[in-house]
Amino acid sequence: MAEKEELNWLEECGFGPKVMKSMKVCPHCGTVVDNEHRVCPDCGMRLLTKTLYDRYRERHLCCDKCGTVLADDSRYCPHCGNSLYLKVSGG
Incomplete structure (x- = not known):
């Protein structure tokens, strides 16, 4: 039960898998955007299809x-x- 509570706490703080699967980072300016965006709203750069979660799993x-x-x-x-x-x- 403690593990589930910890995961819920991470999600609430913005660090859990659900949150990471819903976000991307612009490779040009570093803006964090919703996964549904295809273009960065700040700089206009085309976004990669990989989410923060995908990129994290590639590196660990x-x-x-x-x-x-x-x-x-x-x-x-x-x-x-x-x-x-x-x-x-x-x-």
Whole structure:
């Protein structure tokens, strides 16, 4: 139950997955805009299709099963127990 409360708190503060999936950042001026925008309202630059959530997941090792962000040397997901050995070792 505490985990659900923590996720709700993150969402309320603007840092949870739901919020990150609904926002993009302009690559030119850095303006944060709603995911539905195709052009930055501040500078007119065309926006990338990737959301903040997509970009975050590209830059961090995440569990394929539950999406938990992991340490670079993780072998198992601490949240769901999914084995990451093959993914981390490359073999």
